[in-house]
Amino acid sequence: MQMKKDVKQLSKSELIKFIIVALYTVFCLWMIYYFVVIKGIRIVFTHFFYVPIALAGFWWGRKGILVALLLGAALMATHLYLPGSLMEDILRATMFLGISWVVGTLREKGQNNEQLKDQIEFSENLILDSKVPTFVLDPQHNVVIWNKACEELTGLKAEIMVGTNKHWQAFYDRERPCLADFVIEGNTEDLPSYYTIYAKPEPASDHLHGENWFSNVGGRKRYMVFDTSAIRKNGELIAVIESLQDFTEWKQSEEALRESEEQYRITFEQAAVGIVHVTTEGRVVWANRIFSDIIGYPINEVVNLKIEEIISQDNQSDIEWFSSLLNDEIQRTSLEEQFVRKDGSPIWVRMAVSLVRNISGEPQYFIGVVEDITNRKKAEEATKLAYVELNQIFNTAPEPMYVVDRKFNVLRVNDAFSRMAGVEKAAAVGQKCYKLFPTSWCHTDRCSMNRIMAGEEFIESDLERKNELGENTLYIVTATPFRRPDGELVGIVVNFKDITERRRAQEELQEQKRFSENLIQNLAVPTFVLDSEHNVVIWNHACEELTKVKSSGLIGTRNHWQGFYDHERPCLADLVINGDFENIPQLYSIYADPDFIPEGKHGEGWYPKIGGKERYMFFDAAPIFNSKGELTAAIETLQDLTELKLAQELIQEKNRRMQVELELAAEVQRELLPKELPEVLGLNFAWEFRPSIFLAGDMLDIFQIDENHIGFYILDVMGHGIQAALKSVTLNYLLKPSPQLGLHTRRDSLVKTGGQFSPAAILKSLNERFSTDYQDSSFFTLFYGVLNTQNHRLTFARAGHCPPVVVTENGGIRELTQGNPAIGFLKDTEYQDYVVELQTGDRVYLYTDGITEADDIKGRSFSKERFLDYLFQNNDMSISKLTETVVNEVINHIGDQEAKDDLTLLGIEILTIK
Incomplete structure (x- = not known):
């Protein structure tokens, strides 16, 4: 009923629209008739015609062009009654058709977009709520959908994956393409190297299938099946969907079944004994190769042999066991028979026979296990000979x-x-x-x-x-x-x-043991030895002097702890004997596995009661093994490093104070960085500075020279520490333009003859000063630029600094490599000015080598190539966001370790040309 009501309402709405358009159209036709036919003049107000044309296009899409055709045809028909400008009316009719077509097309496109949007939203919800783990990639390999089932399987949340190309992390421990990536790239040649089972598509298909074992999917090893398909619009790839199925249990069951079947087959085929199946009529129906080898027949000739053909004539009466088994008189039988091989030679076998019945108890076939005992028979004959041989062995x-x-x-x-x-x-x-x-x-x-x-x-x-x-x-x-x-x-x-020689060797070994014990007793290093039962066997003189505990009260006891502690607790040697290394952290503030003591342990710390006073002790213990590899004892040495530890703590306190002073100096250095960027119409500035743990020498500034010129520089002083920081501070004051401060940097001294700004003059002046006035022989790199805000002409000089990077609006990239050596190398170095014309949309990036030379924990640098590629790939990002993101990428690359150099990045963007 509701559906019929909607259809009725829809028909009524369409009828009203039709009546409105029809009335407007009739009115326009009447106007043509009135002015041309009745009045005889060619004045027709065609502006009214656009109303029904636009309404028809808006309501019925391109189908509404029929109204435009009707009005255009009527306008052209007036020339049959009254001549006039035909070209003018053709132009009007064309405009009617064009407006109708445009309005209709836009209307249909809007409707299609709404339908497509609804379909896309439905598809996304369908995928997100699907119980099948599924994800979707866009043509740039970025994740656009990562459904809940995929989260549960992989343990990775959608908010982490969506918008990134890190989907490989769910399946692999290193970056490599997933099946969906192969579809995007259109390359399937490498599939065999990634999937043990795969299916390439037919030429007209966008589907790929792959499966394999994966070591870590969702925290455990799984057998995964992947299927992926391309999603296209008008033939163009817009996305790729990939579904995952965990077939681990099925694969394990399949492999277990295959292994069981294989083991069953191997058991029969490769058994050390012959196995044969014989019908109740006495005919062979199956046998393994061992049985065929025993009777000397090829495997293909064994089948259909009668059992009487291979049993010796002397043993034919023994075949009565057939009937005994069939009549249930016996369940199984075992006997020794003499068989006849195909070549007629006799062979002795031991045979165990059982009757196999079906579920109804009906006899099916006999199964016999046959063992060749010919050799045993021969062995019995050879026993006498063996006795002779053993007698000879005894005698000799x-x-x-x-x-x-x-x-x-x-x-x-x-x-x-x-x-x-x-x-x-x-x-x-x-x-x-x-x-x-x-x-x-x-x-x-x-x-x-x-x-x-x-x-x-x-x-x-x-x-x-x-x-x-x-x-x-x-x-x-x-x-x-x-x-x-x-x-x-x-x-x-x-x-x-x-054992005469062995006894002599034992006596010599005992002598060596006495020597070793005397050596330990007289060592200057305090030492004691415990046996495998933790009893003291040696407590040397140096140990007595250190601990004030005599060996006479300890030898043969487990009281060695009394030399170090006020209560019973294990020493390091006790832990070595027990292999109880988990408790070392609770007993020693510092501990290690020393390289110079095989299987040894090291511990150290402050102890309040050793020899009557507090001491800082080093303990080293190692096991002692006998020739069989059995632990027989443990030896422990002691070192009193109290004075050394106190000296170290004093040095650490001085270092701490020095670090505080360095941090204060670094804070002063950072205060000199620009706090506010100049506001210049048509230009955008952004900078990032991340200091290292060491006091370093990076510095930058941006300043207004006059109403048409902006100056900026970036510098990097060689080395770290206070010397580099002080030099960077000095240079900042020298380079900051003002009427009072600066060396050749005051606004009036920036101008060359002819009214042009000369950064090279500044670099030359600095070089003359720092190559003579300073005795530290350190140098610094500098890039100094002056930008004309009217025509965007950049005049610059570069002294050994990293070449700035220019990225154009369309993605082009180049470096400003022109320049001269660093300042402070040679006094007579000549510096030159260079000019580059910048365009609207260009971005200029200035940076220090701390960006490109930042190393990760494995010593791999961030590299200039990666830096340039990051600028190129993210050129659509705002310049302030991009400078921040680049520096954050470098910090992520460094990882948990501290940066060894400052990270400095300055960006300038040309927005408009006045």
């Missing part, structure tokens, strides 16, 4: 060995034992061991046989004996049980290992 072993049974009878001895004992092997066998080789533990509880029979599994003893040369030789004697396969004890095997 370099260490003496013999075997004794439970009744102490010698069963066998090797050649080395025969030589050591001085007895023939044959004579030794059958003797009692305590007669053949008597020792101090024979017939005692220490006897190896008695201890083994009592349940010990390994016996080790020391034995000293003279060798065949009469030299004392030290052996380690080991005894181990010799048992039957069923575990019954047969006897023992006794082995003799000569």
Whole structure:
């Protein structure tokens, strides 16, 4: 009902419009008829014609041109009744049509714009509220839409992203193109290097698809799928929309399934045993390669083989297990069979067979796991041979060995034992061991046989004996049980290992240890050593003198803390032993990992009770490892640096006072900068000055010379500190034009012969003065310019300063590179004036090298190229905003570190030409 009512109201409105236009049109036609036909004169007031023409165009767009055509045709028809100026009426008719066309076109365009605006607003809201993460870029790669779903996925808010080209930060750790950027650039050649899976568009398509793993999207690794499409208007690209889908779980499931399938296939295909599927009729339907290798058939010939064809005739009766499995008499079977290979050779296998049934319990097929045991069979035959070989190994072993049974009878001895004992092997066998080789533990509880029979599994003893040369030789004697396969004890095997040389080495090592301990005890540096259980093992004499605590009360205890603190708490060596490095910041005001102490720790601070007074102590501790890499001890050294610390604190206080004085001097220097810029019709000025932490020498000024001339300069004194600052202050007073102050800078002395201002004369005068009067041999750079406000002619002289940059209204850029060396180098330097004609819209930027040479934390400079590019790219920004933005960009480039030089930028803009 509401829709019918709206249509009815719309029809009524259109009817009223039609009646109004029709009445106006009839009135105009009547006027033509009245004056031309009835009165016979060619005086027609065509001004009234524009009313229906304009109304028709406004209400019906270009369709309203029919009214203009009607009135124009009627006007032309009057020439059939009354001759007149045809050209004049043609011009009028043309004006009718032109006005109607313009009004109609403007009206339709306005309506279309409103519809387009509504559509755009609807599209934006649709994208913003979409559950699919989506963003939109304009043709300049700037983000125009970053919807809520995109915020949730990436963790980056729209207010940060919109208006920037930083959308890559949501997906990558360095700047690189997203899929939408490829669409904007129209280049898809590099897609393979960015996406593992991608789809290039057809020639008539603007769609791109890409997917890959990304290490950090929204704080974690994700598998992302990107789709992007171009949005065009009249064939022209106006935006690119890109949607994101998090397929991480799907991809992980897919990869897990693929891995599971692959593992299943590998399990069967690459199993170390043969696997075969056999039908209930006994025919092979599938087998892996190992099975085909076992029976010697090619893999393609194994399928359809009957099991009877490969089982030896001697084992055909064993096939009864088929029926036993089918009848559920057994669930599985395992047996050893002799197969016959394709070439007729026999092979022994061990086979485990099970019956696979479907969900209804019906038999499907047999699965058999087949292992080639031919080698095992051969190994059993080879055991006897192995025994012979082992016997040979026993006899030829370099260490003496013999075997004794439970009744102490010698069963066998090797050649080395025969030589050591001085007895023939044959004579030794059958003797009692305590007669053949008597020792101090024979017939005692220490006897190896008695201890083994009592349940010990390994016996080790020391034995000293003279060798065949009469030299004392030290052996380690080991005894181990010799048992039957069923575990019954047969006897023992006794082995003799000569450790004479090793014992000597141990004694030498012990001597070295005693030397090291004596060395530490007598060190002039206070030192103590803890074992792995935190017990004091060394507390040297220097440590006693420093702490006034004697070693006799500490050795073997954990009370070493008493030498430094009034309550029990860990020392640095305790933390090293425990690996408890997280507590170091709570225990030491200053701490570090010293490079000169591998795996060591350093701590320092004030301690009120060390040796009876407050001291500033350095502690260094390091672990001590044995040859196996096990921590056995920790050593800690102490240094009393109280006097040095007090001297440092005194120096720091003096430095603090000096820094305060430098800051006051810097404040005085900044007060000399221009507080108010001259107000000159047709010119715009802007400047930014950001001082460094060091007192530096940048200075600038802008001043009115006369009603037609503006002067300005920028300078940079070499170096930092008070000397550079004082020189910049002096130069500011010398260069500031006034009747009383300045060296060759008073308004009257700026004028050359012929009425022209000469900045070069000023530079020459300064150079003569500062190359002779000053003994510091420092120099400074200077750019001095005089701008004619009437014709915008800039006269300037440059003394080694950074060349100013001129940016034209249409984006052209050039540098004013003409100039001469810095002031203070050579006394006789001649400086020249240069002239450049500036145009409306031109901007001139003067800067110091602190802008272009500012380094980031990695030592990379901001660079002149980046500076010029920033001026070029942002030329549409106001000059005051641009100067501020440039300096802020440099500060962002520097980062958290302090600027090492002043940042100075002066901008002049030509607005109009009088």
